Amino acid sequence: MDLIIRDAQLRHTEGTRDIGVSDGRIVQIANRIPRKGQREIDAQGRLTTPTFIDPHLHLDKALISEVVRPNLSGTLDEAIEIIWEKKKQYTIEDIVKRASRVLHWGIGYGTTIFRTNVDVDTIGKLVPVEALLEVKKRFAGICRLQIVAFPQEGILKNPGTEELLRQAMKIGADVVGGMPFNERTMADSQRHIDICFEIAKEFGADIDMHVDETDDPSARTLELLAAKTIQEGYQGRVTAVHTCALAAYDDVYAAKVIGLVKEAGLNMITNPATNLMLQGRMDTEPRRRGITRVKELLAAGINVAYGQDCLKDTFYPTFGQADPLEVGLITAHAAQMSLPEEIETLFDMATVNGARILRMEDYGIEEGRTANLNIIDTTTVQEAFRTQADRRHVIRRGEVIAETETRTKLHIDA
Numbered sequence: 001m002d003l004i005i006r007d008a009q010l011r012h013t014e015g016t017r018d019i020g021v022s023d024g025r026i027v028q029i030a031n032r033i034p035r036k037g038q039r040e041i042d043a044q045g046r047l048t049t050p051t052f053i054d055p056h057l058h059l060d061k062a063l064i065s066e067v068v069r070p071n072l073s074g075t076l077d078e079a080i081e082i083i084w085e086k087k088k089q090y091t092i093e094d095i096v097k098r099a100s101r102v103l104h105w106g107i108g109y110g111t112t113i114f115r116t117n118v119d120v121d122t123i124g125k126l127v128p129v130e131a132l133l134e135v136k137k138r139f140a141g142i143c144r145l146q147i148v149a150f151p152q153e154g155i156l157k158n159p160g161t162e163e164l165l166r167q168a169m170k171i172g173a174d175v176v177g178g179m180p181f182n183e184r185t186m187a188d189s190q191r192h193i194d195i196c197f198e199i200a201k202e203f204g205a206d207i208d209m210h211v212d213e214t215d216d217p218s219a220r221t222l223e224l225l226a227a228k229t230i231q232e233g234y235q236g237r238v239t240a241v242h243t244c245a246l247a248a249y250d251d252v253y254a255a256k257v258i259g260l261v262k263e264a265g266l267n268m269i270t271n272p273a274t275n276l277m278l279q280g281r282m283d284t285e286p287r288r289r290g291i292t293r294v295k296e297l298l299a300a301g302i303n304v305a306y307g308q309d310c311l312k313d314t315f316y317p318t319f320g321q322a323d324p325l326e327v328g329l330i331t332a333h334a335a336q337m338s339l340p341e342e343i344e345t346l347f348d349m350a351t352v353n354g355a356r357i358l359r360m361e362d363y364g365i366e367e368g369r370t371a372n373l374n375i376i377d378t379t380t381v382q383e384a385f386r387t388q389a390d391r392r393h394v395i396r397r398g399e400v401i402a403e404t405e406t407r408t409k410l411h412i413d414a
């Protein structure tokens with residue numbers, strides 16, 4: 001065997017296991033593997049989990065807050081406006097550099113599967129997608145990168161975008177994005193959704209939309225998207241991201257929409273870091289939390305994950321390091337998840353729930369699956385979040401691609 005990980009603590013498992021890897025795949029999981037491996041890692045009882053998945057990250061915009069003017073109102077609208085100027089000056093090289101820096105951080109934190117939304121509009125045209133395709137090439141074999149062609153400026157509001165979306169799909173984008181609330185009228189929002197489905201069907205692609213990222217309780221595009229998904233028989237292939245307005249609805253309408261989301265088999269992604277910062281800006285106290293109804297969606301049996309979303313851009317200008325344990329900790333606070341089983345769910349949201357969004361079958365710690373693993377410097381997922389534990393070994397296809405070990409030395413008597 002190429003690699004044997006000794007004494008690994010797996011989730012939901014009594015006692016530790018040895019994990020044997022050959023040709024990048026897990027070939028044996030046993031209490032004790034008697035043979036010697038080419039390489040051996042003694043996990044010493046540390047928590048060993050599948051790789052993290054970040055299903056929502058804007059790599060084309062990441063880190064631009066380092067060079068643009070600050071977002072003084074802190075709102076989504078101003079964030080989009082500031083980016084217009086920068087987008088006009090985008091170069092492939094600039095985007096590749098920023099995206100690569102962020103991927104390096106994410107990989108160090110144990111994420112090797114990403115879905116990134118990349119702007120497609122008449123301002124930046126296809127430059128961001130071309131840049132991310134270049135990044136995808138450079139990182140092939142290191143991480144899996146799925147590209148969503150994202151009409152950030154709307155489709156009807158920004159004539160020419162529909163054709164650009166088709167071109168983005170032609171040159172290699174994987175998923176059709178959308179932002180139906182960013183249109184002038186409800187009829188245009190519906191048309192926006194219809195166009196996204198037309199393109200997705202042309203290319204046999206899945207759909208991943210920014211939906212109702214607003215505190216406006218009259219926003220209705222989640223309902224429209226769910227209904228369209230049912231009509232088109234696209235259950236399981238559509239993801240709705242943000243859905244902040246769901247939290248602004250009254251409980252009766254929210255329950256109706258959650259029922260539709262369930263029937264449509266929509267996947268949901270919440271991004272509490274960004275939305276805690278952006279939403280509720282115009283509220284007086286008590287301020288809304290700005291995130292979607294995470295617990296109610298989970299209780300309805302809907303697949304929910306979380307993502308970093310923005311990272312030092314005009315939307316979320318100051319923080320973010322593409323660490324799922326950090327985003328998970330923020331999610332726990334924002335969604336008030338604190339019970340032991342809720343913390344297990346929180347960890348699922350950064351792992352298996354993301355795999356369901358990407359419809360990956362080859363995922364998880366099981367014999368026959370690709371060995372994409374993290375050995376985390378703790379024994380339980382709760383402690384992993386609490387201490388933001390080091391990812392001691394990040395393993396991709398059986399190779400160690402990152403190691404972290406942080407040490408504190410106390411020089412005190414008490």
Ligand SMILES: [Zn+2]
Nearest residue numbers: 058117210309
């Ligand atoms: Zn987003």
